[in-house]
Amino acid sequence: MTTGSELPMALRAAYLTLHRRSDARFAPYGVTADQFVLLATLARAGTLTQRELAQRMPSDPSTVRAMLVLLEKHGLIQRDRHPTDSRARTVSLTSAGRRKFRQLFKAGEPIRAQMVDILHPDEVETLVGLLRRIAASLNTEYASVH
Amino acid sequence: MTTGSELPMALRAAYLTLHRRSDARFAPYGVTADQFVLLATLARAGTLTQRELAQRMPSDPSTVRAMLVLLEKHGLIQRDRHPTDSRARTVSLTSAGRRKFRQLFKAGEPIRAQMVDILHPDEVETLVGLLRRIAASLNTEYASVH
DNA sequence: CTGGAATCGTGCGTATACGTACGACCTTCT
DNA sequence: AGAAGGTCGTACGTATACGCACGATTCCAG
Numbered sequence: 001m002t003t004g005s006e007l008p009m010a011l012r013a014a015y016l017t018l019h020r021r022s023d024a025r026f027a028p029y030g031v032t033a034d035q036f037v038l039l040a041t042l043a044r045a046g047t048l049t050q051r052e053l054a055q056r057m058p059s060d061p062s063t064v065r066a067m068l069v070l071l072e073k074h075g076l077i078q079r080d081r082h083p084t085d086s087r088a089r090t091v092s093l094t095s096a097g098r099r100k101f102r103q104l105f106k107a108g109e110p111i112r113a114q115m116v117d118i119l120h121p122d123e124v125e126t127l128v129g130l131l132r133r134i135a136a137s138l139n140t141e142y143a144s145v146h
Numbered sequence: 147m148t149t150g151s152e153l154p155m156a157l158r159a160a161y162l163t164l165h166r167r168s169d170a171r172f173a174p175y176g177v178t179a180d181q182f183v184l185l186a187t188l189a190r191a192g193t194l195t196q197r198e199l200a201q202r203m204p205s206d207p208s209t210v211r212a213m214l215v216l217l218e219k220h221g222l223i224q225r226d227r228h229p230t231d232s233r234a235r236t237v238s239l240t241s242a243g244r245r246k247f248r249q250l251f252k253a254g255e256p257i258r259a260q261m262v263d264i265l266h267p268d269e270v271e272t273l274v275g276l277l278r279r280i281a282a283s284l285n286t287e288y289a290s291v292h
Numbered sequence: 293c294t295g296g297a298a299t300c301g302t303g304c305g306t307a308t309a310c311g312t313a314c315g316a317c318c319t320t321c322t
Numbered sequence: 323a324g325a326a327g328g329t330c331g332t333a334c335g336t337a338t339a340c341g342c343a344c345g346a347t348t349c350c351a352g
Contacts, residue, residue: 004258007270008164010277013204015161017284018154034308051330058159063309087317087330112150118283119276124153127276130269131156137264138163180338197300209339233300233347
């Protein structure tokens, strides 16, 4: 209400709605919304360690691992030993993964378009900027009194 | 990138960051961020059916049910038979639930404040408005060609 | 007032989101 | 070199987020 709850609630509602729609949209391809995010991140970056991938999603490393195990089983990504750091594993798309990503990107187009169409171009830019400021701020522990 | 992916990604990043921070903040009270949302919704509305509660969160009814089973076990909410509709069950906070909610609301204050402090008041209003338009739009199936 | 459609809650299966603890390995400092 | 401390991935447990199918009930059309 008159409290500061409106922003968090609106953020939650918007995200969950987007997530539901995306899941439904990608389901016929046997892929989830979050898997799409992972594939998109890899498509952009090429090869990453699991850690780097998790940071860019952004998601927890242990969550990403579970997703990778699944996606590897489905043949969309591959994990190899890191050339110099034998703790790490590198992750990249297979050619099947690249192909699948292109399909998904097309399939998702209507949703992205719908989000953008109801806003003016300026508003999109504003919104993205505000969201990024929020995320950046919430990632810092906000040095309290000491 | 230059595609429409920025908005969905920024929305995802902002929400997940908020969710992590909130979870960490509420953990000492034995409550999750989503449970807080549920309690807050009940605190505002009083008594609701499970269905109505799910719509307002907004979450899936089966998700809400699982949360209610947990919260009931913890003594924070109670479920009773609906007076006129014997299919439905009504949900409301117990007095322990109301007490807990007041604590949580205070505990969450710094996070809400942090979100608002880095924005001008106008920006907060703008952001909430934009998020609501997005959510509303994505909830409608966007009548395609026919 | 009766038979079909819609609605409520439940149960089950899968995927995500974390936190935490662990072993293996790298790095750095002495 | 050797020890201390950090980092990488893994494994496990819990909570959410759904979809789907089911039985029970209510609602509505005829």
